[in-house]
Amino acid sequence: MVKRIAVDLAKPGQVLAEQIARQDGVLLASQGSEVSDALIRMLQRQNIDSIAIEEDEGRTFEEIQAAYQADVTRMNEAFIRVEADPILHALKKTLIFMSMQERDKALAYLELSESPSPEAKDSDSEEAKEEEPFAKEVTLNSQKRGKGK
C-alpha cells in the first residue's frame, strides 16, 4: 500500500514507493530505496514537500485484521445486488484476497475460475470458503507476524 506523506514527517527506515525527481527531472532517489536522515535533509534542501512510501511498514497485525474486516463488511454491502454475476464475484474475491495480502491466492483463484472445467464453476465450494475466511486468515497472518518479528 502506498501512502503520500510530507517530507517533514518521513522517518528513517521507510521504503520509497516512487522515485523522487527534482523539478528539472534529475533523479534524487529511486523507488524501493530506504529513507535515511541524510535523504530527508537533502529533500528539505531541494524543496521537495512530499514523498510516497510503502505504508505497510509499522502496521500491526491487529490493524491489518481490522482493516480487512472492515473491507469485507463494506464489500458485502457494495456487491449485494450483483452477487449472482460470476465476473463481479471474481472482482470481489480478488479485492478480498488483496485485502488479506494474498496475491498468489487471488491469482490462483482467478486462473481456476477462468478455466472451463466444471470444477472451477462449482460455486458451492467457493461460497463455503468465503463463509469463514477468518480462521485461515488468522493463521496466515500470525505466520507472517512470526517471521517479521
Next chain:
Amino acid sequence: MPPTVIQDRISAKKEVRRIKNLPTVPGIVAKISRIVENPETSVAEVGRLISQDQVLSAKVLRMANSAFFGMSRKINTIPQALIILGFEVVKGLVLTSSVFDMIQKSMAGLWEHSIGCAAASGVIAAHLGRDDAEEVLVAGLLHDLGKVVLALNLPEEMRLVKEKVENEHLYFYEAENQVLDFDHAEIGQWLAEHWNLPESLAEPMRLHHKPEKAVLKPEWCAIVHIADIITRAKGFGNAGDMMVPPLSMAAWEILGLKKTDFLPIMEKLEPKLNSLKDLTALN
C-alpha cells in the same frame, strides 16, 4: 443524435423544464475552443491563454503531475503539459478544474468518485495497451457531471432521490428515474452539448450505464462503465449510492477482458488511488 431531438425528448419530461441553470461553459474553455478553431493557432498561444489564469493553471498542473498520469518527470508549465499530454487532455483538465468547486459543493464524495473513475479508466486503457489512455481518463473524469446539474437545479427532488436510495436500496440512477423520469446520464449528454464537448466525451456521459448502446466509441463507454464499477467496488468516493452496479456483458466482451485481468488492474490502480487522496482538495 442531433441536439434538438434530445432536447425535445428531454423537455417533454415532467421536471426537466425546471432546469434553467445549465452551468455556463467556463469562459476560459470557450476561449480555448474559439482560438483552436483557427488552424494557425500554436501550442504556445493556447499555453499562454491558459497560463493567464494562475489559479486555474496551478490546478491543471497539479492534476497533470498527479498519479493519474504517473509522469516520471515533473510537468512545470502549461505548454509542457500541452506537448506531453495533448491538447484534448489538457482541455479536459481545464474544464474539470474550472468546475471543481461546483462538483465539490453539489454532492459530497462525487469529486472523489470522479477522480477514482478517471484513474481506473486510465489504468484499464493502459492495461489493454491502448494509446488513448489519457483521453479515456478524461472521459472517466467527466462521466457523472449530470449529477452536478441535478443537484444544483433540483435540490428538493435530489433529497427525495437520496431518501429512496437509502430506504429502498436503489442505485442512484434508478431512484432518479423513479423521481424525475430521467437520470444524470441524459442530463450529462445535454450538458456536454451545451458545452460543445466532443461527441467522444458526450457519449460516455450518456451511456456509461448502458455501454452496449454506444456507436461512436464503444470501447470508451465500456472502459468508463467498468471503471465506475471498480471505483465503487473499492469504495472510493461516493456517487450517491455505495453499491456496485450490474456489469454489461457487451462492455466486458468488446474489451476482451478476462477475470484474470482484475489482479494486474487492481494492483496498478491501488497505489494511484492512495496518492490521489492528495487531489481531494484541489485548492
